[in-house]
Structure formats: structure tokens, C-alpha cells
Amino acid sequence: MATETGMSLPVRDLKLRMERVGMAFERDGKSVSVLEDINLDVSDGEFICLVGPSGCGKSTLLNLMGGFLVPTQGSVIIDNQIIRGPDPRRILVFQERGVFPWLTVEGNIGFGLAKLSRAERRERIDHYVQMVRLQGFEHTFPSDLSGGMQQRLQVARALAVNPDVLYLDEPFGALDSSTRLILRGELLRIWQRERRTIIFVTHDVDEAVQLADRVVVLSARPAKIQNVLTIDIPHPRNISSARYLERRDDLLKRIGLAYTA
Amino acid sequence: MKAFNQPGRWEKFFWPLLAATLLLSLWHYSVLWTATQVFPSPLSVEKGLAELLREHVLWSDIADSLRRVALGFGTAAALGIPLGLMLGWYPSANQVLNPVLQILRPISPIAWVPIAIVLFGVGDHAAVFLVFLGAFFPIMVACTSGVSTVPSIFRRAGRNFGLSTAQILARVVFPAALPQILVGLRMALGISWLVVVAAEMIAVDSGLGYLVIDSRNSGKRYDLVVAAMLLIGLIGLALDIGFRRLERIKSVRWGFDHES
């Protein structure tokens, strides 16, 4: 069951809406259009994956959603307000080197918690250290952590400020495949516990089918939304079940299409 | 992810001109305000500059300074590059020489003036010697570190393809180290320019450095002092820009990107 558009959701559930969003950059005096006519509705607590060919603009789209870029056309609306810039209610997790090397694990997680009382901060930090399973490493510096642990730290830091939306830009891309599998499971576990809206960029088809409620397929540049594929398989998803494989094949076909669009 | 506040191309000229104008006005008005008798105003510096240009002394001074830089820098490069490359290639040799170099390096070339005068007497040769000293160490260090930071992958690939040591040095190591060597040369050129001016203030009686000191000593002509300083700055900048152009030609050929 694939829906062709991403629209028409009850307003009360609506978290994020992209309305005719377009993005163009100036390069050497010329205007290069990266994204065109993006329309998408995301409901609260949904897990969305953005997939598409390399360089198609997935990261740009994510940055627009996060408020780091201002669209040249259209608007990004979160909680019924047009967003105007980055905000701690929408935290972006980067692919690499996002944690501050001069702060310990504790320091990084506590980065956004300056406004809380000492006791509250302590409690929050402990909670998230546990949640990403970094107990025992509270006083360690990121340079002594593995890549997978650093990404877990970034997620903990992001969650600690209780954002409404979490954006993840190929967060496991720089890690080896076994670590990736483990972290996917962890992310799902955390998501099921704390139910935030998650928008996850990846070029890995398996990752998208394993994680997402809906997968948004982008075409090549200038990117439009090619398809929106619904994955209505309940978690935990058996990756050798027929249902899963069917979805996966469907998605692969659609991305194959995306390359010639 | 920068905000869309890209400055226009016109701004590249507007802001520096604005800053320069403000600075000049500030200078001009401070001179007027403090009613100083000695410190020159921008206008008198300009007049001083014109005066220097008319008298042929200026051109020969500039030529002298540049000549000394050319000779000292050239000699330093001719000796420093091969030596530096060798030390980079044979780390054991580097170990032996390094302590001596580390002690010699922090000694200002100017501190060598008495020795230079003993060896060469007062005059051109002493100045060239001092420039040589100033340029030699940076060039050598750049070459040594340029060679030693060539990834061993490259060396191994060279050997894999059956190249002899000499060939590896010439066709793999040298091109790979070249960007760093060029940066070192450019910095050494800048240092040479600093040293020659300083040397001319003590050890010779011609050149731009001498002009600075002489203008003060024979008549307190601070307008000429400042004019000469500005010339020194502009010529030094021109040398730097010229060398960067050279770098870019090479860099484009080798596909390297260097900002420093």
C-alpha cells in the first residue's frame, strides 16, 4: 500500500508541514535549483525516512526542516507556525564529529541543560546516559569513544533537551555495518519509549524499511517527492519475512526510478 | 549552512576603502589635534613620497633591497631545499642535525651582525648573509616536513611500480611535497624582506631600511620615515601576492588546495 502523496492528515495530529517548498542556491552567479515543490505532512510521533540518490538534496531538505536554511520558495510549518531558524525544540544529529571534543560525555549531554537546576540536570543526564547505554563513560572524552559511542552520545545530547522533532542526517553512515545494525535497534527502542517525531535521512534502503513508518523517496536534482511509501509492518520487523522483502523490493524499484527521473 | 547574507562583489572594494578612509582621517585629525610638530600627517607623507620618487635615490634603494633579498633568498633556497629534502628522506640524518638546528634557529639573524661584519665587512655581502640566515631555516624545515609527511602509501606505490629511489624522489615524493615546500618558500620570502630591512638599518648604508633610519638621523624627516615604511609594506605585499600567483599555477596543475 503506497500512497502517492504525503498530504491529507487530520490537523490535530499534524506536527510538520512543508508547503510548496523550493530551494535554490547561487553558484558562480547562476541559480541552481536543488529542491522543487516539496509538499509533505508529518504527524506527531511519526518516523519518516528520506531516501534518494546521492547529492539529490536530502540533507538540504533536512536542514530546511530544521530551520538552518530558509527556503527560497514556500514555507516550513511546525506546530502551525512558520519556522524562522534553528530551535532547541528541533535538534539535528549530524553524521560525523558532532559532539564537542572538549566536553566529557556528561558535559555534552548537559550542553543544552544550562537553564535547569543542578539536581534536575543531574537527573536528566543520568537518565539519558542510561538510555543510550553509556554508563561508566560519564567522565570520558569523545576522543576516547568509538564512532558508534559518539553517535549515541549525540543522540543523548539531542534527547536531553526534550525536543519535539529529531532530525538525523545519515547518522550511522560513518560506522561499520554491525554497529549500524545495533544502533538502529537502539534508536527504535528509544523512539518507542519516548515517541518523538523523527525524520531520518539515509541512502541505505534496508535502513529505511527497517526503521520508518513512511519512506519519502526523492528524485534526482532538482529533487521533487517522487513517492511516499508506507511501511505498515509492526515493530519488531522481521527482516526475512515476506512482507518486509516485498516492501524492500518496492522501495528499490522506486529508487531505481528516481535515478532516471 | 550559512545564512543567506552573501556580500555582494562591490563590497570587496567598498569596505576596505571605507576602512582606509576612516583610518586616514583619524590619522590626519590626530596630527592636527595634537598639534604635533614632528609626526607627519598623511598629506606630508604623500609629499615626502613624491619627493623620494623624484630623487633617484629611492629607486636605487629599492633595487638594492630587492637585490639583497634575491641573492640571500636564492642562496638559501639553493642550499636549503636539497638539504631539507635529504633530511626528510633520511630521518636518521635529521635526528643528528636537528638539535644543532633547533639551537641556531631562534637566534635572530640580526644577532649575527657582528659575525657577519667580521666575515664580510660592512656592506652588501653582510646583508645578503643575514638574509640567507633568515630564509635558510624556514625553507629547510618546510622541505623536511614536506617530505616526511608524504604518506607512506605513495612511497609504497612507487616501489610497487618498480621505481628506483631516485625516481621515487623525483616523480612521487617531490610533487607530493611541493605544495608544502612552496608555502615554506613564500614564508621565507616574507622573512627575507623583514630581515633585509632590519639589516640595512645596522649593517649597510643603502636600501629601504637604511632610508628609514637615515631620514630620521639626518634631519628628523619623519614624513620620509613613514613614506619609506609604507613602501616597505607595499613591496612586501607585492612579493607575497606575486609568489601566491606562482603557487596557484603549480597548485592548479597538481590539484592541491592551499590556503594559508
Next chain:
Amino acid sequence: MKLLVRPFAFIAVLLVIWQVAVNRDTAQLLPGPFGVVRGMGDLLQHGLLLKYVVASLFRVTWGFLLAAVIAIPLGLTIGWHRRAEMALSPLVQIFRPISPLAWIPIAILWFGVGDLAAIFLIFVGCFFPLMLTAMSAVHNIPAVYVNVGRNFGLSTADFVYRVIYPAVVPQLIIGSRITLGIAWLVVVAAEMIAVNSGLGFLILDARNAGNRYDLVIAGMIMIGTIGLLLDLGMRSLERAKSFRWSYSED
């Protein structure tokens, strides 16, 4: 231990060559190694050496610190705001190649002959390199850190204190080490022209007042050694900080 044997052997060989060359030189202008050692003993005896070393270090410290306190914040600010950099960078580029010593007439005009003039010259010699280091350090802050700072909604003051400052410190320390080396070069040269004490003055004076080249070379060796010690000191500082804040250049 083996690592030290060869360099020392090399130095020993150089010293021998030096001594031989001096012995064979009939003009006897320059002293050999033994002469220099005796000269150093002389200086120590008269207590001059310590006095001059302190004078030179004093000037370097003050000149460097004054320059750092002004140039670093200025450089960080200019590096951050592109238009400010467009405005001021050309001016900096013109001033930078002017040898600090070329400022001597102005220094003497404003401060007379003495400590202040020397400190001023060191200030000038340190100011531009430090400013350029700060500007470059700001440019090199990985965009990720800036974006995380923006994402978490930090106030400007917080942002500067908790993101920019920690991110630039490692590079500032390296730049400070190099600039300190420059300061040491400038102070020696400045003392040869504009002051009446210090290691640079020692060299000039030793020659002028009696051709004591043994003292000249002894002074030069002191200058080299102290300069090296300053450099090593800064490097250990670098290592201490980088150890904690190491994000290597990869």
C-alpha cells in the same frame, strides 16, 4: 640513550672543526669553543648575564601579552564577521611585511630610548601574527559546532564562551608559540638598536667595546638556548591542552 649519542657526536665534531679552524686562522678574529666558554664564565661572574636575560624576557613578556590581549579578541571578531574582515584585511596585509624594526624611529619618537620603546616594537611584531592566527582559527571552526550551538538556542555570550572559545584555543596556542618565537627574534634585534640592556645589547656592546667576540658568540648561544626553551615550553602547553581537546586534523 642511543638517540642522543649521534647528535652529540655530531656537535662534538662541529666543535672540533671550529677549534681547528680557529687555531689555523692567523688573524685570530674569532674565538674557538673554549674561548666562548671562558667568555660565558666571565659574564656569569659579573652577574651581567642574568641581568640581561631578565631584561630581555621582561620585554618579551610585556610586549607579547599586550599584543595578545588586543589582537586575539580583535582577530576573533574580525574573523567571524566577513564584512569586518573584508574591510580590515587589506590594511593588515600592508602592515604585516613592515619589519618591526622599521618602526624604530617612531618608537623612539613616542617613547624615547628605553624599555617602553623595546616593548612597543615587540608589541608591533606580535600584533599582526596573533591577529591573523585568531582570524584563521575562527575560520577553521568546523561548521558542525557552530550549527549545534545555533540549534541549542544559545545566547551570543554563551555561544562565544561555550563554543567558539574552546574550539579556537588549540590553534591559538600553536599560533602563540610561533609568535613568541617571533617576539624573541624582535627583542634581540631591537636591543641592538634601541636600548641599553638585554642580550641583543650585550652582543653589540661586546663587539663595540673591545672586540670581545667570545662574548658575542656566548651571547648568541644564550639567545639560541633561551629561544629554544621558550619554544619547548609552549609545545608542552600545546600537548597538555590537545590531550584533552584533541580533534586531530582529519
